[in-house]
Amino acid sequence: MRHLVLGTAGHIDHGKSALVHALTGTDPDRLKEEKRRGITIELGFADLDLGSERVLSFVDVPGHERFVRHMVAGATGIDAVLLVVAADQGVQPQTREHLDICSLLGVERGVVALSKCDLVEPELVEVVTLELRELLEGTFLESAPIVHTSARTGDGLEELRRELEALFDRIAPRAATGIPRLPVDRSFVLKGFGTVVTGTLVSGTLAEGDEIEVLPGGLRARVRGLQTHGHKSPTTEAGRRTAANLQGLDCDDVPRGATLTRPGALLTTRRAWARLTLLASAPKSLRRGGPVRFHQGTCDRPARLRVLGAIDEAMLRVELYLGEETVLAPGDRFILRRPAPVDTVAGGIVVDVRPPRPREATAECFATEALEPERALRLRLARAGTAGRDPRNLAAELGCTPAFLEEVSDRLVGAGAIARGGGRWFDRAAWSDASDRAMALVSDHHEAQPLHPGISREALRGSASPDMPQEAWRALLAELERRGEIRLEGEAVARSDHRVVLDDEERALAEHISDRFRRAGLDPPELEEVIPAGQRERSAPIVDWLIARGELVRVEKRGLFHGEALEALRAKLREFAARSKTIDVAGFKRLAGVTRKNAIPLLEYLDGERVTRRVGDVREITDRGK
Ligand SMILES: Nc1nc2c(ncn2[C@@H]2O[C@H](COP(=O)(O)OP(=O)(O)OP(=O)(O)O)[C@@H](O)[C@H]2O)c(=O)[nH]1
C-alpha cells in the first residue's frame, strides 16, 4: 500500500472541509465547537482510497487567520497541497498566506480547486480563474491544474479526483530511512488505553515495542500500540498519519509541538543558523532582525532574529535565538511570523543546530551544498580542528542515523579527507598538521638533548596539539610509528633515525655513575654523591639516558637504584614465593637485607610494578612476582 499526504490550504470558509468530505465521505471537522461555529479549528484527517494500493491522506487545515499555526503544523510533512479558492470570493488574505507558507516549507506540487462554483455565474468563474493564474505565477503551483468544483452539486469532483490521482502517481514515495521523527499534533487520553499521540511521521519507521524519547525534555516511553490511517498496524513509516499509544506517559508529557524520536537520535537547541527567504510583503525592518514567532513542525515559539549577512535581495544568513529548547536538524524548514500585526513574513531552512560564534559564519556554512552529508561532516570536522569530534554526537547534530554517518565517513576516509583515531574523527588537514608539528618537535627535542632517548608522549601532545584527546593522540603516534617516522619506547617518542652516540668522556662518566649504583646494590647513594665535582650539568642528560635504558631506575621517595639490583631483588622474591604467598615488612627487610628506610620505598615500588599487592600489614606476591 502506498500512502501520500495531501494538505488543504486556503482562506476561511472557502470550502476546504466540504471538499474533503465530499471526496472521502469523512467529515474532517469532528469537534463540537467546529460544528457549532461552522469553521475548522484543529487539523482534520480523512483518507481517499484511489484503488490499486494507493491511499491519499488529507490533512485538512483551518483557514482562520488566528489558526495559522495549526495550518503550519498541518502543512509539515505533506507531500502535496490542495489549494482551495471560493469562486464567490476569489483570492483572499489566507489564500496568499497559505500559498506563501507552502512555498516556504518547500512543498513542490499540488492541485487547485475553485470551489462553490454553483454560487456564481460562469463568467465570474472565468474572472476568478484569471485572478488565480496571476497569483500562482512564479510559484510552485504555476502550472497546476485549476479544477472548477462544487461540493454542493458534486460538479467537478470526478475531475478533481482524477487530477489528484495523476498527482499521486507523479510523486515518488518517501524513503523510510532516517531517524524516526513524529512531531505531535494531537495528544489525548483514550479510555482503557492511556495516552495517545498523533502526527505525520516525517522520517524513519516506528514499530510496536520501540523505545521512544520525547523531546524537548527527554522523557522515555515504550510504544504500546500503533495505528496508521485509523487501522491497527505493528509498524508505521515516513509519510504515514500515525497514532501511537504510549506506555508510561501522561498526556501532558507529550503535548502538541513535542517530537517523538529514537532515544538520543535527535537534539534540541536554543540557537540555530539558517538561510532565510523574506516574503515581498515582509517589513523592511526585518532585515535588521528583531522579535519573531518561529513555527516548525507542530511547534511554535517566540524567537529573536539576528541577521548575519545577505545572500541576495530576498535571502539572508541568519541566527535564530529560540525562546525554548527546540528539536531541529539541518534541512528543516520553518516559518517566521511577526507578532504584530500578525503575518507570515519569512521562511527558511536550518543549516546548523550547533553553530559556532557568529563571526565564524562564512558563506560556505550557509550554502545549499552545506546540507549535503559529506560537506556537512567535513565542515564540522574542520571546525573542530585537532580536538576532533566524537561521532556519537555528530549524527544527531546532522540529523542522520549513526549508520548513515558511518557510511559517509568511510567514503571520506577513502578519499583522504578525514582521519579517524582513538574513537574520534578529524579533518585530515588538522590531523596532518598535528603529525607535522609532532615530528618537528621531536626533531627539536633531539637537537636540544641528543643523549635523551626521546620526548614523552604527553609532553609532545602538550606542545603539538593540547586539545587532542589522549586516545586519539596515541592513535596518531601509532600511525607515525607504522609509517616508520618515529620509534615508541615506553612513554618516549623518538625519531626513527635517532641514535644516542656518547663521546669518550660521556661514556666514561656514564660507566662511572652506573658502576657506583651497581656496587651499592639495594642501599644506593644519593645521585649528588656520585657525580664528580663540576660535572653536574653534563651528567644530567647522561643520567636520563641511563634511566631510559633501564640501567638506573627511579624509586619514589628514595632515589635511583641500579636495574640489576632490582632484578636481583625480584629473583629473591620469586624464590621466596615458592615457600610463602605473603611477606611482611620484617620478612622483606630480612630477605632483601635492607633497612626500613629502603624497605618501604622498595615495597611501594614493587606494589607499583604489581609484583606485590598490599593487603593489610602484609604483601601478597602476585603472579607477576612468582
Ligand atoms: N454553495 C456552496 N456552499 C459550499 C460549498 N462548499 C462549502 N460550502 C459552504 O461553505 C461553508 C464553509 O465551508 P467549509 O468547508 O467549512 O469551509 P472551510 O474552508 O473548511 O473553512 P475553515 O476550515 O474554517 O477555513 C459551509 O457552510 C459550507 O456548507 C459549495 O461548493 N457550494
Ligand SMILES: [Mg+2]
Ligand atoms: Mg475547514
